[in-house]
Structure formats: C-alpha cells, structure tokens
Amino acid sequence: MSPFVRMTQWWNGNLNTCTHYGEITGDGTDIEKKVFIPDGKYSTLAEAFEGEEMKDLRQKMLQGEKLDGCRYCYHLESLGLMSLRESINSCYEKREKKLKEIEIYPSNKCNFRCTICNPSASSMWEKAPMQVADNKPTNTYMLDGLEDLDLITISGGEPFIMPEYEGDFFEGRSAKLFTMATNNSVFPKKEFFDFVDRCENVLIYLSLDGVGEVGEFCRKGLKIKRFENNLNKWKKWFDQSKFERNGNPDYKLRPPYLTGLRIMFVMQNYNVFNVFESMKWAEEHDIILDLRNCYSPEKLNVAYLPDTIKEDIMKTQFYNDVHKEFVDKILNSGTYDKNRVEEFIEYTKYLMVLDEIPEQSLRIYKKCLDII
Numbered sequence: 001m002s003p004f005v006r007m008t009q010w011w012n013g014n015l016n017t018c019t020h021y022g023e024i025t026g027d028g029t030d031i032e033k034k035v036f037i038p039d040g041k042y043s044t045l046a047e048a049f050e051g052e053e054m055k056d057l058r059q060k061m062l063q064g065e066k067l068d069g070c071r072y073c074y075h076l077e078s079l080g081l082m083s084l085r086e087s088i089n090s091c092y093e094k095r096e097k098k099l100k101e102i103e104i105y106p107s108n109k110c111n112f113r114c115t116i117c118n119p120s121a122s123s124m125w126e127k128a129p130m131q132v133a134d135n136k137p138t139n140t141y142m143l144d145g146l147e148d149l150d151l152i153t154i155s156g157g158e159p160f161i162m163p164e165y166e167g168d169f170f171e172g173r174s175a176k177l178f179t180m181a182t183n184n185s186v187f188p189k190k191e192f193f194d195f196v197d198r199c200e201n202v203l204i205y206l207s208l209d210g211v212g213e214v215g216e217f218c219r220k221g222l223k224i225k226r227f228e229n230n231l232n233k234w235k236k237w238f239d240q241s242k243f244e245r246n247g248n249p250d251y252k253l254r255p256p257y258l259t260g261l262r263i264m265f266v267m268q269n270y271n272v273f274n275v276f277e278s279m280k281w282a283e284e285h286d287i288i289l290d291l292r293n294c295y296s297p298e299k300l301n302v303a304y305l306p307d308t309i310k311e312d313i314m315k316t317q318f319y320n321d322v323h324k325e326f327v328d329k330i331l332n333s334g335t336y337d338k339n340r341v342e343e344f345i346e347y348t349k350y351l352m353v354l355d356e357i358p359e360q361s362l363r364i365y366k367k368c369l370d371i372i
Contacts, residue, residue: 004095004096009102009104021070036053100150106159107164151179152173175200176201182204182207183219185230203258206231206261206264214277303333304336
C-alpha cells in the first residue's frame with residue numbers, strides 16, 4: 001500500500017515512497033540505496049505523488065511484482081517481526097490512491113554522534129575526521145497543498161534543534177497520527193504542542209541505546225540526567241493532555257497502533273550486553289522500552305557475529321521473555337559474516353581514536369579479535 005498512500009522526503013531533498021525502500025536488507029544482501037525521485041524534479045510532494053515514478057511503482061505492485069527495494073520489509077517479516085509494509089497494509093481496507101502519509105527529514109543537523117549513525121543523518125558525524133556528507137535542508141514548501149493526512153512523521157538529525165521546525169512549519173497542520181523520534185536533549189516549544197493538540201493521536205519515541213557509560217558511548221552527546229529531566233517533562237505533559245501516555249504496550253506493533261511515549265532502544269554489537277540494565281532502568285522510570293535491532297550499518301548487526309559469540313550473548317541475564325525471545329530471534333536471523341566482522345573491528349579502532357570506549361562495549365570487539 002505504501003506507494004498508494006505515502007511519500008518520504010530525505011535530508012538532501014530526494015524523494016521516496018517510504019523510509020526503507022531500497023535499504024540494506026539485513027539478510028546479508030546489499031541493495032543500493034536508490035534515489036527514487038531526485039531533488040528538484042517536482043515542486044511539491046503532492047505533485048511527486050502523481051509523477052511517473054510513483055505511477056510505475058504502483059503498476060508493478062498491482063501486477064504482483066516483488067520489488068528489490070522492498071526486501072528490507074520482506075526480511076523482517078521472515079523473522080516474524082512486523083514490518084512497515086505490513087503496518088501500512090493493515091491500515092487500509094481498500095487500495096485507494098490518495099496521499100495520506102508523509103515523512104520528512106529536513107536536514108542532518110544534530111547534536112549527537114551515535115555509533116549507528118553517519119554523516120548524512122548527523123552533522124556531528126559530518127564534523128568527525130575522514131567523514132563527508134552531501135546534505136541540504138528540505139524546503140518546507142514541498143508540503144504545500146497537503147490536507148486531511150492520516151500520518152505525519154518528522155525525523156532528523158535532531159528535529160528539535162532544526163530551524164526548519166520553527167516558525168510556521170506546524171502552523172495550520174494536523175493529522176490523525178503524528179509520530180517522531182528525538183534524542184530527548186531538548187524539550188520542544190509551545191508551537192509544537194499546539195500542533196500536536198490538533199492531531200488525534202501521537203507517538204513520541206525517545207532514543208536511548210543504553211544506560212551508564214554504554215549509553216553515553218553509543219549516543220555521544222547523551223547526558224542521562226538531562227535525559228531523565230526531559231523524560232519527566234514529557235510524562236507530565238502526556239498526563240495532562242488528551243493522549244494516553246502508555247498507549248498500546250504491544251512492542252511488536254508500529255504506527256498507527258502504537259501511541260504514547262516510549263523509549264526506542266536499538267540493539268547492536270556495542271550495547272547487546274546492556275539491554276537488561278536498560279530495560280530495568282525503563283521500568284524504574286515508568287516508561288515502555290521498545291527493542292529494535294540495528295540493520296544498518298550491518299557491521300553492528302549481532303546476527304553476523306561468530307557462533308561462539310552468539311552463544312555467549314545467549315548466556316547473558318535476560319530481563320524477561322520478551323528480551324530473550326527478541327535476542328534469540330535476531331541472532332538466528334543471519335550467519336557469521338567475516339567481512340562484516342572485519343568492518344566492525346576497523347570501525348571500532350576508528351572510534352577508539354575519537355572516544356574512550358567502555359569495557360562492556362568492547363566485549364564483542366575483543367572476542368572478535370581472538371577469532372579473526
């Protein structure tokens with residue numbers, strides 16, 4: 001259903017039908033990230049939605065063609081995980097062509113340098129040695145003429161430090177569901193909440209990839225006390241708003257079923273031994289934690305580690321059955337890949353030049369050195 005209802009605009013102005021189209025699959029097969037519609041070809045998202053590229057994609061889907069660009073979602077489904085494809089499909093009873101969902105990445109401006117990120121998505125990474133990105137802000141005029149939307153998603157970089165999200169960006173806009181992810185370093189201004197109040201439902205993800213030294217390493221820029229202070233502000237706002245803070249607690253589901261305030265934890269080689277502590281922290285702070293796996297960059301995907309390391313991971317202490325089942329499923333979703341492990345080793349050596357890496361985050365790295 002995605003090409004019948006959805007458009008995504010990226011940091012550099014290029015357009016796509018959804019977040020994951022053309023993305024690395026996670027099954028060991030690389031797919032070139034396709035520039036589906038180049039920047040500047042159309043003046044608005046509504047115009048691009050009616051363009052030749054989207055028409056061609058819709059026609060291929062109507063003919064039952066399985067597209068390479070959709071293999072990321074196919075892979076998630078093969079693991080029994082709900083994909084964005086399935087989520088969108090479940091929202092609409094009829095295949096009716098109308099632009100109802102938009103996702104906007106205005107720029108890569110960010111105040112964090114996370115291990116799973118890159119210069120295209122973070123200006124902090126762009127400043128790091130030997131890193132290059134080609135980005136320019138998205139023009140907000142691309143949203144002109146869009147009304148009666150089911151879903152608006154805004155992303156970054158870090159949305160709450162972007163000038164594109166200030167001023168009149170939110171003025172007059174609304175949707176049945178609004179979703180976003182933030183690193184929670186900045187609490188938003190009044191204009192943002194005025195906009196959210198006009199929406200029927202809201203999902204706010206606060207990104208946290210570990211607690212203690214691991215969290216501060218995986219998300220360089222994180223200050224846990226500041227995070228906790230802003231978390232309390234979010235909780236207070238939700239509790240005084242029309243929205244249910246805890247929403248639907250089923251972690252497998254994604255929008256539009258999920259609503260409320262949640263932690264997004266992306267499991268990777270550097271924090272797989274920190275999941276227990278993070279889930280405990282979340283429960284102590286009365287916030288739902290959703291587990292996600294790192295599929296990109298693939299060098300940080302635990303699915304490609306040697307079997308001996310996977311066995312070590314499965315011997316760790318699990319917080320609950322959800323934690324254990326999730327880790328087991330991800331570890332079994334791929335096989336040992338020497339090339340990706342070597343990339344992980346070289347990447348870790350590079351990070352050592354930039355940061356002090358906590359011992360827990362080096363655990364897999366040291367075991368890989370013994371094997372390679």
